[in-house]
Amino acid sequence: xxxxxxxxxxLCSFAKLLTGVRARWLGGLPDKRVRIYxxxxxxxxxxxxxxxxxxxxxxxxTRPVAxxxxxxxxxxxxxxxxxxxxxxxxxxxxxRSADPIGHMSEALVAGDSLILFPEGTRNLGDGLLPFxxxxxxxxxxxxxxxxxxxxxxxxxxxxxxxxxVPLPLLxxxxxxxxxxxxxxxxxxxxxxxxxxxxxxxxxxAD
Amino acid sequence: MNPDATLITLFASVFGVLALASSIxxxxxxxxxxxxxxxxxxxxxxxxxxxxxxxxxxALAFWGGKSGVxxxxxxxxxxxxxxxxxxxxxxxxxxxxxxxxxxxxxPLQYWLIxxxxxxxxxxxxxVYAFLLLPISSxxxxxxxxxxxRAAKVQWGLMICVYCISHVPALLSLSIPGFAGRNxxxxxxxxxxxxxxDVFQYIWGKLFGKHKLSPEISPSKxxxxxIGGVLTSxxxxxxxxxxxxxxxxxxxxxxxxxxxxxxxxxxxxxxxxRDRGLKDWGSMIEGHGGMLDxxxxxxxxxxxxxxxxxxxxxx
Numbered sequence: 233x234x235x236x237x238x239x240x241x242x243l244c245s246f247a248k249l250l251t252g253v254r255a256r257w258l259g260g261l262p263d264k265r266v267r268i269y270x271x272x273x274x275x276x277x278x279x280x281x282x283x284x285x286x287x288x289x290x291x292x293x294t295r296p297v298a299x300x301x302x303x304x305x306x307x308x309x310x311x312x313x314x315x316x317x318x319x320x321x322x323x324x325x326x327x328r329s330a331d332p333i334g335h336m337s338e339a340l341v342a343g344d345s346l347i348l349f350p351e352g353t354r355n356l357g358d359g360l361l362p363f364x365x366x367x368x369x370x371x372x373x374x375x376x377x378x379x380x381x382x383x384x385x386x387x388x389x390x391x392x393x394x395x396x397v398p399l400p401l402l403x404x405x406x407x408x409x410x411x412x413x414x415x416x417x418x419x420x421x422x423x424x425x426x427x428x429x430x431x432x433x434x435x436x437a438d
Numbered sequence: 439m440n441p442d443a444t445l446i447t448l449f450a451s452v453f454g455v456l457a458l459a460s461s462i463x464x465x466x467x468x469x470x471x472x473x474x475x476x477x478x479x480x481x482x483x484x485x486x487x488x489x490x491x492x493x494x495x496x497a498l499a500f501w502g503g504k505s506g507v508x509x510x511x512x513x514x515x516x517x518x519x520x521x522x523x524x525x526x527x528x529x530x531x532x533x534x535x536x537x538x539x540x541x542x543x544x545p546l547q548y549w550l551i552x553x554x555x556x557x558x559x560x561x562x563x564x565v566y567a568f569l570l571l572p573i574s575s576x577x578x579x580x581x582x583x584x585x586x587r588a589a590k591v592q593w594g595l596m597i598c599v600y601c602i603s604h605v606p607a608l609l610s611l612s613i614p615g616f617a618g619r620n621x622x623x624x625x626x627x628x629x630x631x632x633x634x635d636v637f638q639y640i641w642g643k644l645f646g647k648h649k650l651s652p653e654i655s656p657s658k659x660x661x662x663x664i665g666g667v668l669t670s671x672x673x674x675x676x677x678x679x680x681x682x683x684x685x686x687x688x689x690x691x692x693x694x695x696x697x698x699x700x701x702x703x704x705x706x707x708x709x710x711r712d713r714g715l716k717d718w719g720s721m722i723e724g725h726g727g728m729l730d731x732x733x734x735x736x737x738x739x740x741x742x743x744x745x746x747x748x749x750x751x752x
Contacts, residue, residue, distance in 0.1 A: 252520070254720055358529075392530050399536055400516070402524040402719060435525070436714050 236315045243316070244284035244291070247277065251387065251403040255285040258433070259380065259409035262287050266345050267410065268379045269294070270367060272360055272430060273349040274388025282347050282382055283317070285405050294345040297336060299324045320346065333369045340374050350426065356393055360431055363423045371413035371422065378410035379426065383433035406433040441618050444680060448625055449497050456493065459486045478643070484724030492722070492731070496628070500621055504609050505552070507624065511606045512548040517728040518598035518736075519544065521718040525710075526590045531578025535571040539595050543567050547603050554610050563600040568592055597706070597736050598729070604739040611743075613682050613750045622680040627742050630674040630692045631699040631734045638666025638700070655707040667696045682750050691745060695738035702737025706730075 247253070271282050279296040286294055296313075300321040303313040313319040320339050323330035336346060352364040371379065383406040390401040411429055413422055439447065463483040470476055499510035523536060543563060550559040572588040608623045642662025650658045674692020678685040706729065710718065719727025 252719075252721075356530075386524055389528070389530075389533075392533055395533065397537070397541070399523075399533065400520050400540060402520055404524075437527075 239312075239316050240291075243280060247280050247284045250398065251277075251281060251390065251401070253281055253285055253403045253405060255405045255407065257407045259407060262290055262407075264290060264293070266340055266343060266377055268340075268345065268367075268370065268377055269347045269382050269407075270350045270379055270426070270430065271347065271382035271384050271405075272434075273351050273354050274356075274384070275354065275391045277387055277391055278349070278384055279317075279347050281384060281387055281403060282405065290345070293343065294347060295320050295339055296347040297322055297349070301325055318344075324352075332366065333373055336366075336370055337373045340370075340377055350423075350430075354393070355388070360427060360434075363427050365419060365423065367426055368413075368419045368422050375413050378412055380410045381408040381426070381430035381433055382406065383408070383430060385435060408433045441621070444619070445500060445621060445625070448622075448629075448680065449493070449500075452493055452629070456486065456490055459489070481724050486724075488722045488724050504606075507609060507621070508548050508552055508606045511602055512544065514728060514732060515544055515548070515599045515602045516540070517721065518602065518718075518732060519594055521721075521727045521729045522594040522598050523591075525713050525715060525718070526594060528587050528590060529578075529580055529582060531580035532575050532587055532591060534578065535574040535591055538571060538574060539567070539591065539599075543595060544599050547599055548606070551603060551607050551610060556607075556610060559603070559607065563595055567595055571595075601736040601740050602732060604743040605735065608743060608746070611747055611751050613746070614752060616682045616750075619680075623746065626674065626677050626681050626688075627695065627739060628735065629677065630670055631695055631738050633673050634666050634670035634696040634699055635703070635734055636666075637669040638662045641665030641669070651704075654704060654711055658704070658707075663700060667693070667700060670696050682746075691742065694745070695742050698738040698741055699734030702733045702735070705737070706733040 269282055271278055279298070283291055283294065283296060296317055296319045298313055298317075298319040298321055300323050303309050303319065303321060313321065320335055322332040322335065336348070339346060348367065348370070350363040350367040351361040352366070353361070355361045367379065371377070385404040385406070386401045387403045389399065390403065391398040408429055411426060417425075460483075463479070463486050466479045467483060470479060495510065499506040502509065519539065523539075528536065547559065547562055550556075550562065571591055575584070575588055575591070605624055605627065608627070609620045611620060611623075613620075638658070639662065641664075642657065642659045645661040645665065646659030648660040649656070650660050650663060671689055671692045674696070675685055675689035677692075678688035681688055683691060706718075710716065717726030718729035721728050722731055725731050
């Protein structure tokens with residue numbers, strides 16, 4: 233356990249040093265209550281940066297939601313996602329029978345927060361992809377849990393797909409106002425609202 | 439005085455001024471009374487504290503001689519370029535061009551100072567980077583806002599690397615009767631221009647009434663500008679004895695670089711406002727980012743370099 237904690241702390245410090253990351257909490261201070269952080273997704277390093285930017289006590293009870301197809305390839309990845317990051321692994325290829333919402337809800341009920349990428353996949357272009365329905369189903373199953381939009385600026389520019397050496401850009405993480413599912417809100421309305429809350433945190437376009 | 443003794447005297451005086459500033463800061467804090475706080479006083483104290491670090495780092499670099507100074511300004515350029523490109527939108531097609539900026543042009547520019555190759559130093563970025571970077575971007579096969587993107591990359595490189603590299607380049611000028619004393623030119627430039635920023639801040643806070651240009655920089659006032667530039671021109675004139683200039687020449691040069699330094703901050707503020715930002719970064723507590731601190735140096739260093747080179751280098 234001590235080794236895993238050390239690796240986690242070392243990875244976080246490395247990520248912070250490399251990206252000079254600055255976290256802005258616009259929606260109130262960090263809070264220990266169970267929450268779902270939902271960032272935009274452009275780079276493999278995204279969840280590490282969100283994870284590293286949380287204060288240590290929060291980080292210890294926050295688990296990234298990750299695709300099993302990627303993270304179970306090879307021993308190192310598998311070790312990292314299970315022992316170091318305590319990820320909630322989702323079978324993205326198994327369809328409905330895999331019950332991803334059930335797995336994530338179990339983690340929430342057990343008192344852990346989640347980092348969930350609502351776009352479902354890495355966005356290789358600009359802006360924000362349409363949200364998958366996962367965030368809505370999770371909100372329906374756990375209506376009291378707050379969802380915090382997190383805009384990650386620059387990591388995708390620093391480490392685009394296929395680049396070996398990252399650009400030394402400074403990254404900014406903006407944590408927005410938490411939202412919850414409102415009574416009677418349907419799927420499309422909720423997802424549109426959640427997506428807009430995340431887009432509102434992005435810096436102005438040119 | 440021999441060159442080393444002069445530098446030690448200069449740094450000792452600056453540290454003395456900082457000690458005075460820290461005492462005034464502590465006094466202001468104490469006058470506020472327990473439990474009270476004022477943003478202005480807290481920011482003032484954070485700025486003074488950061489000055490201790492910055493002057494300390496400068497002293498350390500001077501102690502390392504030419505290589506120390508080159509390393510320090512290469513680092514400053516790196517951090518500025520990082521801040522500049524971080525808030526400037528480019529697209530994925532510019533990735534290679536940006537890699538060239540950070541990992542080729544920046545180190546090469548400073549290496550050219552180290553080996554005293556003035557000819558290439560003066561045209562590397564305005565000619566070679568200017569032509570090669572857009573080629574790299576064009577090979578990215580993305581035409582969206584192409585001219586704008588190419589201009590941004592070139593601008594960042596000019597402001598953050600080319601202009602700032604003229605500070606250590608002062609070391610390569612051979613001025614008759616001034617051999618071994620070129621570090622003093624850097625002291626003159628940095629002290630004059632940075633004291634201008636400080637005095638503009640002080641004059642503005644104490645007597646500032648007429649806003650200069652609220653759209654671009656809400657904190658700049660006419661009183662701050664005039665008081666600050668004139669005071670630091672006096673500082674520059676008083677430093678004539680460390681330069682190859684006569685007193686009146688030192689005053690005139692100080693006035694020129696102070697005005698340029700002011701407009702450096704002004705122009706870079708315009709870019710910040712356009713991006714909806716107050717500061718370029720958060721590296722230096724109380725000041726903002728590195729680029730917030732050296733914007734004035736960036737605009738004044740090349741002109742200062744060429745004034746000295748034109749009139750004092752045979």
